[in-house]
Amino acid sequence: MQKTTTAIVLRSTNFGEKDKILYLFSLEDGVISAKLKGVRGAGAKMKIFSLPFCLAEWELVKGTKSNDFYTVKGANLIDAFYDISSDIDRYCVACIMVDILKNCTYYSDEVNSVIYVALLKSLKLINYTKVNAKLVLCKYLLEVLKANGYGIQVDKCAKCGIRLSNKAYLNFDDGSVKCSTCRDGNSVELEMGVLACIKNVTEMDFDNLEHTKIDTTILDKTLLILKKDVELRMQFNINFAQIV
Ligand SMILES: [Zn+2]
Known part of the structure; x- marks a missing residue:
């Protein structure tokens, strides 16, 4: 054969x-x-x-x-994508992304094709541009969540529908985002910077990441929250030891 x-x-x-x-x-x-x-x-x-x-x-x-x-x-x-291996941080980010695709392959095929395309776009950016690799990882995690039907809605409170402007809470039990009045379950505060980061990166194309500057602390906080959300929604662990 x-x-x-x-x-x-x-x-x-x-x-x-x-x-x-x-x-x-x-x-x-x-x-x-x-x-x-x-x-x-x-x-x-x-x-x-x-x-x-x-x-x-x-x-x-x-x-x-x-x-x-x-x-x-x-x-x-x-x-x-040979240049990725010459930079330890970029290499670690790429390994995390590849691992996530590997873990996602236990789920549906259509979803995986979306993640595969996101992976190729990410690797190209990391290999050929000076993009902040962690920002690419952030976009990738958001795409993984979205592809699996767990996209994070940061515009409105999932319960009362009020517009979320400064404080919001991500419920780790179901991935919903709610306002300070409606917050419930096992939830974590999304401070204003993190909320804006999730919103901006969700709306941005991969091509725009290269020219986007973002505060390092906010990006790290956002990554840790997205990591936990992906782990809980998808039921596998992601190893961030090398990068945040
Ligand atoms: Zn609410």
Whole structure:
């Protein structure tokens, strides 16, 4: 059985003496595991194809048994996003984003295609521009929430409908945002800066992030809140140890 597919490397693990198993994500097939032979040997030509974020057109083959792995027969590089790895902060942000897509693949396919597109836009920005990588992560987390039906509504109180201008509270039990009178459950205050940050970044396209300046403290606070919201809504953990 043979197939050609465009996919990105989510991660890879060592296999046998010189091989690696790649976990690829493609729009058509979701996650595919594929063996890349001999890639850990000295001077292996296909090393770049085993690195995270490597986007390529893959030629895959597998035997007829249902539990056979695909094996990589060939690959045409589309983009290795190679510069991301030269900056530890950017690299960490990109790893977090790839991990989130990997975790989301247990859910619906249509949702994942939206997240996949957001991931590619994010990686391009982080690799080719001087954008604040954390701001891209902020946008990405908001897109992940929205794609899964948990978009954060910061215009009006979810209960009484009053316009939220200064103080608002995010309820971690259901992801709703309410005013100070209606706040309930396990909720956290969204201070004015955080509220504005969520609102602005939600409305902004990826292309505008490059020229957007944002207060570092506010951005960190926003990221921590979004992280917790994604974790609770999606039921998986995100490791922020390296970045906030
Ligand atoms: Zn209210």
